[in-house]
Amino acid sequence: MEKNAIIDLKNISVTFGNNQVLKNLNLYIRDKEFITFLGPSGCGKTTTLRIIAGFIEPDEGEVIFEGKKINGVPPHKRQVNTIFQRYALFPHLNVYENVAFGLRIKKVPEKQIKETVEEMLALVNLTGFNKRNINSLSGGQQQRVAIARALAVKPRVLLLDEPLGALDLKLRKDMQVELKNIQQRLGITFIYVTHDQEEALSMSDTIVVMDGGVIQQIGTPLDIYNEPKNAFVADFIGESNILDGVMIDDCLVDFSGHRFECLDKGFGKNEAVDVVVRPEDVDVVEPEKGMLCGVVTSVTFKGVHFEIIVDIGGFKWMIQTTDYQPEGAKIGLFIEPDAIHIMKKSEYSGIYGDYSSFSEEFDELSNAEEEVEE
Amino acid sequence: MSNRSSLKTKLIASPYIVWSVLFIVAPLIFVVYYSFTDASGAFTFENIEALGKYIPTFLRSIWFGIVATIICLIIAFPLAYIISQKTEKVQRTLVMLVMLPMWMSFLIRTYSWMALLQDTGIINSFLGKIGIDPIHMINTEGAVILGMVYNFLPYMIMPIYSVMAKLDRSMVEACQDLGGNGLTVVRKCIIPMSMPGIVSGITMVFVPSVSTFYISQKLGGGSFDLIGDVIERQFQQSYNYNLGASLSLVLMVLILICMAVMNRFSGDEEGMVI
Amino acid sequence: MKIASKVYTALVFLFLYAPIVVMIVFSFNSSSSTSVFSGFSLDWYRVLLEDEATLRSLYNTLILAVSSSLIATVLGTAAAVGIDKFKKGIPRSGVMAVTNIPMMNPEIVTGISMMLLFVFVGRLFSDDAVLGFGTLLIAHVTFNLPYIILTVLPKLRQTDRNLAEAAQDLGCKPASAFFKVVLPSIMPGIITGMIMAFTLSLDDFIISYFTSGPGFQTLPVAIFSMTKKRVKPDMYALSALIFVSILLLLILYNIAQQKSDERSKKKQ
Secondary structure (H helix, E strand, O other): OOOOEEEEEEEEEEEEOOEEEEEEEEEEEEOOOEEEEEOOOOOOHHHHHHHHHOOEEOOEEEEEEOOEEOOOOOHHHOOEEEEOOOOOOOOOOEHHHHHHHHHHHOOOOHHHHHHHHHHHHHHOOOOOOOOOEHHHOOHHHHHHHHHHHHHHOOOOEEEEEOOOOOOOHHHHHHHHHHHHHHHHHHOOEEEEEEOOHHHHHHHOOEEEEEEOOEEEEEEOHHHHHHOOOOHHHHHHOOOOEEEEEEEEEOOEEEEOOEEEEOOOOOOOOOEEEEEEEOHHHEEEEOHHHOOEEEEEEEEEEOOOOEEEEEEEOOEEEEEEEOOOOOOOOEEEEEEOHHHEEEEEOOOOOOOOOOOOOOOHHHHHHHHHHHHOOO | OEEOOHHHHHHOOHHHHHHHHHHHHHHHHHHHHHHOEOOOOOEOOHHHHHHHHHHHHHHHHHHHHHHHHHHHHHHHHHHHHHHHOOOHHHHHHHHHHHHHHHHOOHHHHHHHHHHHHOOOOHHHHHHHHOOOOOOOOOOOHHHHHHHHHHHHHHHHHHHHHHHHHHOOHHHHHHHHHOOOOHHHHHHHHHHHHOHHHHHHHHHHHHHHHHHOOHHHHHHOOOOOOOHHHHHHHHHHOOOOHHHHHHHHHHHHHHHHHHHHHHHHHHHOOOOOOO | OHHHHHHHHHHHHHHHHHHHHHHHHHOOEOOOOOOOOOOEOOHHHHHHHHOHHHHHHHHHHHHHHHHHHHHHHHHHHHHHHHHHHOOOOHHHHHHHHHHHHHHHOOHHHHHHHHHHHHHHHHHHHOOOOOOOHHHHHHHHHHHHHHHHHHHHHHHHHHOOOHHHHHHHHOOOOHHHHHHHHHHHHHHHHHHHHHHHHHHHHHHOOHHHHHHOOOOOOOHHHHHHHHHHOOOOHHHHHHHHHHHHHHHHHHHHHHHHHHHHHHHHHHHO
């Protein structure tokens, strides 16, 4: 166990009815870090959060807080506080009373309550909103009240369950920056749950990628993006072309009928592997100069770049380029050794990473489904 | 998993569950028990056999109930629609006016209909003044049905209104937009969409109409015995609890069957009950 | 079309209010007839106020309505909170089916079924008549309960599931989380249910008729025995008084409602 771990989850398993939601999960969380549980709906991220909060008792395993086992300790005795998905503000209390709620329970003197509430409202930029009715606030303001309310009781760890899910895109971006600032200013641990990979990448110190009740990968945002452990992680975070390949030797891999130099070592000779190439790492060149050659099947203008789908021997690649290529054009692709990432085969091999059925609309639809979490 | 305190929370429903077993379920068991025993408590089919005599009464009750329900529906549907089209403030006032009579003793209101309908009553003396011969109204089938319609009309208006008030206006507009004229809009949009209200309105009027006993005594003059009257007499005059229980049992079963049929109908949207 | 709908509305309301108008007019009749108006007088109001039996039954009715609606509110709210946690399936639909029985069953059947229970159990314990305040109270609580449960349950469903958790998260024990947070947010539903139960109990005749004894009569039961004979205008006077007081209450309630609506609009 890490020395400065504040929370340690050991061999946690949870089953709802016939559905095993968490399978032998092991994870430690460092003090003062911003850690994000990232995954699609039903991956177990919210369940993990609720175990830490004390709303769910794991069927097996230990929850350790600062070296002490806290299984069976009820939520109101834990030094962690939660920001709920739909905020769960108390509708019969005004802004001031909502923020003061936890302090009143602790029987803090009235004068001190007033100070803390004012301080917290200032922290979330809601000074002067004391007497406002909860229902008269906008979604963003309600969100801020929820943050102030949770922080007012000075938790050691703040749990955030998809807190920005209900906000529109612009507000979400602003709140991301603000949350990160608050976390750094207060120097407390944030455990953040989201299914939005961009959010996770831009805010976190550590990301825990989960799927099917199992942790797929733990690492910094850079690690997760650049060195995904398997096809699931590669596909879930960012866009990826994932191809079947064979490791010929250290630093030499064969895929799409071509041998490429790469930087990965330590695989067996002729071992079958998954190869990840990010769309932005591919250079478009003249057909005769390319390592691979293909025909453009669709072009979408994205503002910063064009997103083109290229058919190479039946496999559809996604490539991001700033040079316009017309549909039907024959182009060459050039891939640098450091643009290639090799992964061991996994249960996710072959499911992800081909853009033949790619459509924006479909992507949005599946996102909308994810909003309905557990 | 064990969700904390959810078991404890469930437990606080237990006083109610005990209460409902003692005072909802047990009394119904007693109805069945009394139906199949005689005054000494011995098992018998006598009460059930005696029911044959009352078949015409049952049929009359059901017939009156159906007629009263249909009239209520015909009166209530347009009124509910009219109310639902008003501004919120007017709606509130009109709804209050619909409910207000229900807060008064229905016995007195029914009794004052007697004063209106009598041969020498208020309506006839008014007719006499404008030179029309008196009309015999009291102690007719019509008077009994009028009493039912009068007493239970609000129960039909309210549920239909509350469904209509929640209807999305743009849905009606979409229907008009797709080419429906006035009547088609009503038939194809408004009626199907207010079906839940209509169904609960029908239930709320039909059940008390079929089982009433006061209205028929006062406005029917005792010549149109309904099943409620017969049951009431078994308990308050002839003290034949066993026969009364078996009559109630049959009434209950009949109404359950009617409800089941209703729910079947409301399942498909086109299936109007009338 | 506009005029037709106005005329239609007016006719329906004429129908609904005709007997009430008759009643109010004849409560001022100087003779004892309820169909021939012979002159204005307040005699029947005086007669009413001197009629101890009627006033007694009015008092009984109020006591019964207050106590039965309070008991039903406590019992029913607790039940709704528990039922809300029941998983979908046989336990939940079973409880809900039983809850619906008093609402679906004809009142006369509910009345006689309880009467049979009371009489049967009463005979086991004593020779005296058991029907009285106790049996009336049980009967009224029983038919009030479904209305409380069915107004509180939807309110519970509307409240954020996480409210109680949020309160616990901030340091409340589970029980105090309920009283501090969940109860206030379902309060409107509880109050609506309680008012409904109170008026139902006030107005109930059929079930009371079968479950009350000569020792404790409610107003509707007393009115019933009076309408068996010829009704005198004092009953009309009583009804007119009840009508006017309900009307006033409703108007006051509406004004209060409108004021609070305006206030909340201003705030926004």
